[in-house]
Amino acid sequence: MALRWTRILGAGAAVVAVGVAAAWFLTKPAPLPEDSWAGLGEPDLARGETLFWVGGCAGCHAAKGATGDAVKVMSGGLPLTSPFGTFHVPNISSDPNAGIGAWTLAEFGNAMLRGVGKGGEHLYPSFPYTSYARMSPEDVNNLFGYMKTLPASSNVAPPHELGFPYNIRATLGGWKFLFFNSEPWVDLASADEKLQRGQFLVEGPGHCGECHTPRNALGGLEAGQWLAGGPNPEGEGRIPNITPGSRSVGSWSEGDLVNYFQTGFTPDYDSVGGSMVEVQKNLSHLSQGDLEAIAAYLKAVPERQ
Template sequence: MVKVLRLIVPAAIVAAGIAWVMTAPKTVAEDAFASPEGGEVARGETVFRAAGCGTCHAAPGAEGDDKLVLAGGQSFPSPFGAFTAPNISPDPDHGIGEWSLQDLANALLHGVSPEGVHYFPAFPYTSYTHMGDRDIVDLYAYLQTLPASSAPSQPHEVGFPFNIRRSLGGWKFLFLKDDWVMDGNDLGAELTRGRYLVEALGHCAECHTPRNALGGLDRSRWMAGAPDPSGKGTIPALTPDKLSWSATDIAYYLESGFTPEFDSAGGHMAAVVENTSRLPAEDRAAIAAYVKALPVPVAASTGY
């Protein structure tokens, strides 16, 4: 027994050390965003709209200009618990007013806080990891122009073991990918832009793609529809076997909220349309082109 323990204990220590290293938060290079050049606020607003920042981080029930006060507080249910959007206004105490550009880059690209702690993937950094450096710089510039809020961020309601932040390093190892789902370097300008808007900024797959038992996106059923995380209803598929709209129909829906069947966007999608309606027309056309180019998934959606 002693001999067995002499073998097991060192092996366990080595395994624990490897796990600790593998789950460590990763960050951008220290000089990655050291350029003295400032961002363009106007471009930053476009990134803000495309990424839907205000949709999640405005206070519950906010209307009009109050939607630009990113006080947080909205709750997002999931099979793992309820996640509450934090205050990301420029307030130095309760928001992100003290964040550097590198802090924002680490949050968006790696899901890591300024304190070096993993963020829960309810914050869609699995999509934002594709963001270009210039968009991050411009978004940072725009966020600094928004009103500050002193509302404290509210805690998440996530129980054990899902509340173990370090374990998210293992989750990221499995599911935080830096490759595109719609692959290829010969997509053309419009499809390439559409891919960026859908897979990166718009993070459309976070809702429209089913997840596995660990909450990772099932890429084999990309955009194939999924159960609503609230447990009520389903989020529709966008693949060509389920969505028969033309590219013109899709672009018009993203501008007006009206469907070819004379219905209108509701629920969370109404907020998405509020953002896409403010994008350039060519961006809505690019999103539509991407959706029309989606392949039929290999399996039907079964959800979490």
């Protein structure tokens, strides 16, 4: 009898071990192959600057209240509150110690596209790599090249303030397994170049869905409610629905949207408010063509009430 139970327990332990090994394999950090970063050539700094603005880098990583050229100092430190705790935005300036000045292109690229940190660890999706994943290695090369031209800052951001179990980074592997992918949110494969450009800007570097799409209890975006609005992830008020089915933005023309991005004024002569203030400031740096592409995409997505 004892031998029988020993065999049963041994078999059970083996099954558990296999399950743990399989779970680790499926959820471990997965950087891109090294050759993804080979042969990209010199970065296009103008395109890199466009990605910098549409990506909202200054909105999160500049010091609070920064104006003028100071918005290009990526000193970090801004607290981002969430149901999971408070995240402190890191320094991503060109400083080699406090910032990312000593990072390689591959290290930067894996953070952007795979949510993998310099030390090979999972990054929290408070950094929107879940959207940036739709960028290409060429895009990353251009952005990284531009960011290396920006001023350095020696500011050291405080650590995140997260309770158990959210302070265990290994759990992020499971979260990525469930929610992280780089597939398009809307099928526009047969659309014209303008619409596809708008889709790239909104779904990729612009990461509009990170705020404008509701999330489930685990923090994953609800695919069936793309851009339908939802609770403010920082806890106050609501982020609006920006699909054509919206009771407010839905009635705006493409021209109204472009003007809003450029000036911050709505068709009713109201002005941009809340967290959208920083977003609008960033978008105002984009070309007319890119803003028109974003507007065209927002009018093409499925209606949500």
